[in-house]
Amino acid sequence: MALRDITLGQYFPGNSPIHRLDPRAKLVLTTLYIVALFLADFLVSYGIMVVLLAVAIALSRISLKSILRGMKPVVFILVITGILNLFYTPGDPIWSWGFLKISVEGLWSAFFMVIRILMLITCTFLLTYTTSPIQLTDAIERLLNPLKAIRVPIHELAMMMSIALRFIPLLIEETDKIMSAQRARGADFDTGGLRQKAKALVPLLVPLFISAFRRADELAVAMECRCYHGGEGRTRMKVLRYRAADRAVMALGLLVCVGVGVLGHFGL
Amino acid sequence: MKPEAIIRAEQLTFSYTDESGVTPIVLDGVDLEIREGSFVAILGHNGSGKSTFAKHMNAILLPTGGTMWVGGMDTRNDDDLLDIRRTAGMVFQNPDNQIVASVVEEDVAFAPENLGVPPEEIRQRVDEALEMVGMKEFALHAPHLLSGGQKQRVAIAGVIAMRPRCIVMDEPTAMLDPVGRKEVMRTIRDLNRRYGITVILITHHMDEAAQADRLVVMSKGHVIADGTPKEVFQDVEGLRAVGLAVPETVSLLWELRQAGLEVPLDAISDEECAQALAKLLHVS
Numbered sequence: 001m002a003l004r005d006i007t008l009g010q011y012f013p014g015n016s017p018i019h020r021l022d023p024r025a026k027l028v029l030t031t032l033y034i035v036a037l038f039l040a041d042f043l044v045s046y047g048i049m050v051v052l053l054a055v056a057i058a059l060s061r062i063s064l065k066s067i068l069r070g071m072k073p074v075v076f077i078l079v080i081t082g083i084l085n086l087f088y089t090p091g092d093p094i095w096s097w098g099f100l101k102i103s104v105e106g107l108w109s110a111f112f113m114v115i116r117i118l119m120l121i122t123c124t125f126l127l128t129y130t131t132s133p134i135q136l137t138d139a140i141e142r143l144l145n146p147l148k149a150i151r152v153p154i155h156e157l158a159m160m161m162s163i164a165l166r167f168i169p170l171l172i173e174e175t176d177k178i179m180s181a182q183r184a185r186g187a188d189f190d191t192g193g194l195r196q197k198a199k200a201l202v203p204l205l206v207p208l209f210i211s212a213f214r215r216a217d218e219l220a221v222a223m224e225c226r227c228y229h230g231g232e233g234r235t236r237m238k239v240l241r242y243r244a245a246d247r248a249v250m251a252l253g254l255l256v257c258v259g260v261g262v263l264g265h266f267g268l
Numbered sequence: 269m270k271p272e273a274i275i276r277a278e279q280l281t282f283s284y285t286d287e288s289g290v291t292p293i294v295l296d297g298v299d300l301e302i303r304e305g306s307f308v309a310i311l312g313h314n315g316s317g318k319s320t321f322a323k324h325m326n327a328i329l330l331p332t333g334g335t336m337w338v339g340g341m342d343t344r345n346d347d348d349l350l351d352i353r354r355t356a357g358m359v360f361q362n363p364d365n366q367i368v369a370s371v372v373e374e375d376v377a378f379a380p381e382n383l384g385v386p387p388e389e390i391r392q393r394v395d396e397a398l399e400m401v402g403m404k405e406f407a408l409h410a411p412h413l414l415s416g417g418q419k420q421r422v423a424i425a426g427v428i429a430m431r432p433r434c435i436v437m438d439e440p441t442a443m444l445d446p447v448g449r450k451e452v453m454r455t456i457r458d459l460n461r462r463y464g465i466t467v468i469l470i471t472h473h474m475d476e477a478a479q480a481d482r483l484v485v486m487s488k489g490h491v492i493a494d495g496t497p498k499e500v501f502q503d504v505e506g507l508r509a510v511g512l513a514v515p516e517t518v519s520l521l522w523e524l525r526q527a528g529l530e531v532p533l534d535a536i537s538d539e540e541c542a543q544a545l546a547k548l549l550h551v552s
Contacts, residue, residue, distance in 0.1 A: 013408075134374055166370040169412040215365050222366035225326055225358040226379035226426060227350050237377040237390040 155231030281333030309480035357427035417448025
């Protein structure tokens with residue numbers, strides 16, 4: 001099992017206009033884009049969404065290949081969604097075989113649904129590919145800052161997220177090591193039914209958990225030694241500032257979102 | 269109190285009660301004074317209390333008896349906690365478990381951020397700290413892709429960014445390969461000699477301890493020897509009695525002396541030892 005190949009929250013460093021956008025702006029834009037995707041219902045609005053995404057990808061200089069590579073795990077979901085929409089949308093059948101019927105509406109609906117999911121995934125990929133995890137947690141912390149007023153522990157949540165991100169590669173490495181060690185002693189992770197496979201994971205998970213707790217303990221002491229005492233009175237090395245471009249892009253995003261909604265109202 | 273003592277332990281005692289109700293005394297009335305700007309190695313076998321002592325210098329542990337003074341502050345005074353930790357920074361054994369952020373420079377910025385230093389100054393401190401440990405070109409790297417020695421140097425930079433007067437290192441090389449150990453030892457020496465930071469190195473490696481100006485040997489919660497490495501290593505039998513091996517050079521000279529040859533015992537470095545042996549051969 002190649003644990004190292006996981007592209008979870010992978011970041012491709014770069015200096016494209018998309019990379020340079022304020023992470024908060026990117027987060028807001030992605031959210032707006034997703035909302036717009038669900039408002040878009042017809043050919044014209046879908047066309048707009050596709051063009052926008054294509055422009056963003058071109059600007060980011062992220063190769064299509066890396067985006068497609070990330071799609072692999074969701075192919076299954078896409079196929080299922082496509083099939084379900086294809087056969088279960090009511091309408092005039094243009095083809096039928098036994099209980100299976102395909103209607104024009106079904107064709108359209110399957111096509112739109114698949115495109116929608118594809119674009120949904122692509123736009124979130126674009127966000128994580130062009131924004132470092134640190135910038136992302138930073139953006140989340142700052143965007144959600146107002147929630148502190150109602151006692152949501154935003155700083156703590158953001159800190160937990162960034163520490164989790166820091167330790168993911170470490171824990172993956174450790175899992176690999178423990179697996180090799182258990183294999184060397186005759187453990188079998190690959191054969192057998194689901195039950196057996198789940199059982200085989202126990203000798204893997206127990207040492208992993210113990211080690212994770214030990215790490216957490218040591219990290220907590222090390223953080224205290226470096227004067228960590230919560231979010232109060234804390235400053236940041238990198239201060240986020242919206243530039244004119246960030247504001248303009250966010251305004252554009254809002255405009256598109258509203259525009260698509262209005263178009264949908266007129267049935268375009 | 270003399271102003272130059274940055275760390276001062278007075279009759280420092282520490283004990284705890286474990287689950288089975290046993291109360292071992294880990295530190296038993298330790299008196300120790302460490303001058304600002306010195307490079308002190310604290311040597312001891314497992315369970316000698318050396319790590320416990322180290323944790324007292326940073327107020328991670330508080331004494332159950334006696335007092336620990338750090339930069340003139342009593343570690344038991346809770347109001348001074350941040351000042352104490354900023355005065356005496358601490359580096360631990362496992363670099364992976366002390367690095368907080370997933371980018372090197374962000375990690376080095378962690379401590380000054382906690383202290384509420386203004387952003388421009390943090391930038392300056394981070395650059396300076398990375399420069400001091402020779403990791404400047406790795407500022408934007410991910411820590412998990414660095415070697416052990418490099419990671420430990422990043423961890424050291426993360427402490428230096430607080431601008432501490434003193435750095436306590438608790439077996440910083442224990443998890444490193446020989447190359448990493450050399451790297452880290454060179455960095456430690458540099459911090460002391462070039463930048464005048466007080467270094468307290470907790471170790472059980474003789475060759476590392478030999479590089480310090482002063483050597484404190486601990487056993488069973490007591491200080492049993494204190495002096496320059498040359499002085500301390502003279503007592504080969506005393507050290508062996510507490511489970512410590514002397515450097516190989518001293519061990520060789522000691523064997524020769526046992527065999528009735530006239531050799532000095534304080535030739536610790538390889539060159540000194542070679543010279544002593546050459547002289548011996550020349551005479552006979």
